[in-house]
Amino acid sequence: MAPKPETLAAFEAAKGFMPLDEGLALHAAAREAAALRMPLLEVGTYCGRSTILLADAAREAGVTAVTVDHHRGSEEQQPGWEYHDASVVDPVVGRMDTLPTFRRTLHQAGLEEHVLALVGRSPQAAAVWGTPLGLVFIDGGHTDEHATADYEGWVPHLAEGGLLVIHDVFADPADGGQAPYRVYRRALGSGAFTEVSVTRSLHVLRRTGLGI
Numbered sequence: 001m002a003p004k005p006e007t008l009a010a011f012e013a014a015k016g017f018m019p020l021d022e023g024l025a026l027h028a029a030a031r032e033a034a035a036l037r038m039p040l041l042e043v044g045t046y047c048g049r050s051t052i053l054l055a056d057a058a059r060e061a062g063v064t065a066v067t068v069d070h071h072r073g074s075e076e077q078q079p080g081w082e083y084h085d086a087s088v089v090d091p092v093v094g095r096m097d098t099l100p101t102f103r104r105t106l107h108q109a110g111l112e113e114h115v116l117a118l119v120g121r122s123p124q125a126a127a128v129w130g131t132p133l134g135l136v137f138i139d140g141g142h143t144d145e146h147a148t149a150d151y152e153g154w155v156p157h158l159a160e161g162g163l164l165v166i167h168d169v170f171a172d173p174a175d176g177g178q179a180p181y182r183v184y185r186r187a188l189g190s191g192a193f194t195e196v197s198v199t200r201s202l203h204v205l206r207r208t209g210l211g212i
């Protein structure tokens with residue numbers, strides 16, 4: 001079932017990087033994973049565009065969407081880089097701060113109470129996390145260091161039968177950075193995952209075995 005029209009409208013109005021077709025695939029994965037009745041985890045909140053979809057699925061199933069971000073932006077979002085947005089710079093601190101925009105996005109979508117937002121570094125959050133997860137969505141830092149740390153930190157918490165979703169997977173370096181692709185290859189190579197769907201750069205894998 002597709003998201004409600006008001007959820008889709010909130011998604012399309014939100015700042016972010018996810019196109020509609022990938023968003024619908026993420027939503028379908030979140031709905032399926034939410035049936036496991038465990039939290040859905042996102043690395044890389046930014047301004048909440050993709051969080052809206054996880055939160056909608058979480059609301060339907062009565063589970064919680066958890067989203068992790070330090071809200072200071074990834075490398076490619078810093079001033080002078082391709083994905084920089086000057087409107088999300090905190091003028092007092094002089095650094096990016098996407099947390100206020102994220103909170104506004106979620107409030108306007110009416111989804112605040114279905115989301116637990118963790119503000120900080122993903123590996124630090126993963127290190128103190130202790131609950132099995134129904135879904136892990138990796139869309140944080142896109143360097144090898146960050147993508148690998150997200151994978152190694154959160155995937156051990158993914159329950160058997162749960163879904164691993166990875167964004168910005170590009171087999172061809174001409175299309176984009178390779179770190180998410182390497183993490184995706186690692187997951188398949190581990191023998192613990194089976195591919196469920198591919199929508200442009202968004203890959204959905206199911207945990208069918210132990211290990212990472």
Ligand SMILES: C[S@@+](CC[C@H](N)C(=O)[O-])C[C@H]1O[C@@H](n2cnc3c(N)ncnc32)[C@H](O)[C@@H]1O
Nearest residue numbers: 016044046049050069070073074121122140141
């Ligand atoms: C590509 S954006 C996420 C986009 C979002 N999922 C969407 O669809 O709109 C990546 C986000 O990851 C965050 N990030 C990067 N490295 C991180 C880390 N090590 N810990 C926490 N957040 C991180 C950045 O601050 C940025 O907001």
